[in-house]
């Protein structure tokens with residue numbers, strides 16, 4: 325589904341991403357872990373053609389993401405609040421994103437009903453602009469909007485950050501369900517080793533831009549990661 329070849333990002337004289345080769349198969353749930361500054365967000369930004377690699381290529385279904393736009397039809401992401409439009413209300417934002425994907429206002433309202441529990445009564449009909457929501461609630465808006473396009477590939481940067489424990493558990497259930505029912509390919513970066521090992525079937529550990537471990541999750545993975553990070 326996604327193939328990475330000789331991917332490098334260099335800022336000044338610092339190489340912040342250096343991945344000789346990586347393949348992600350359809351339906352995989354990939355957790356990206358690594359300490360601050362390891363290069364996770366930079367990697368995601370290259371995956372989504374938000375920044376250009378210094379060298380190398382990211383191919384999605386065989387097409388270079390920097391040369392083709394086809395991947396945008398089946399890829400959704402939420403990296404940070406920069407993806408939102410902060411002078412809109414959540415309803416206006418969902419309607420706008422829905423319109424980009426050919427959904428009517430009624431469709432969008434219908435779609436949002438399934439997120440009642442995830443939103444926990446804090447998102448819709450609040451009469452507030454997105455900019456006035458807490459960071460956690462802004463995350464909820466961004467994640468629900470990304471899922472609205474029923475993507476084949478979903479990329480989320482630290483989706484559990486700023487979410488209360490109840491919403492973290494609801495998000496985990498939601499992502500598990502989507503990967504099971506839609507065979508969605510998912511990338512999730514997180515500092516929460518419990519959550520990523522819980523929902524991801526593959527864990528990629530990066531340090532200084534390099535892949536240090538690439539493992540299929542099993543009952544020993546959490547202990548292995550905890551051991552690595554406590555060293």
Ligand SMILES: Nc1ncnc2c1ncn2[C@@H]1O[C@H](COP(=O)(O)OP(=O)(O)OP(=O)(O)O)[C@@H](O)[C@H]1O
Pocket residue numbers: 335340358359360361362363364365366367
């Ligand atoms: N535009 C830029 N110019 C220079 N250096 C940058 C730029 N963007 C990122 N970096 C550097 O690249 C390195 C990787 O950053 P990145 O944000 O990808 O790490 P991360 O793994 O997502 O970290 P965190 O867990 O803290 O979010 C960091 O050292 C960062 O300072």
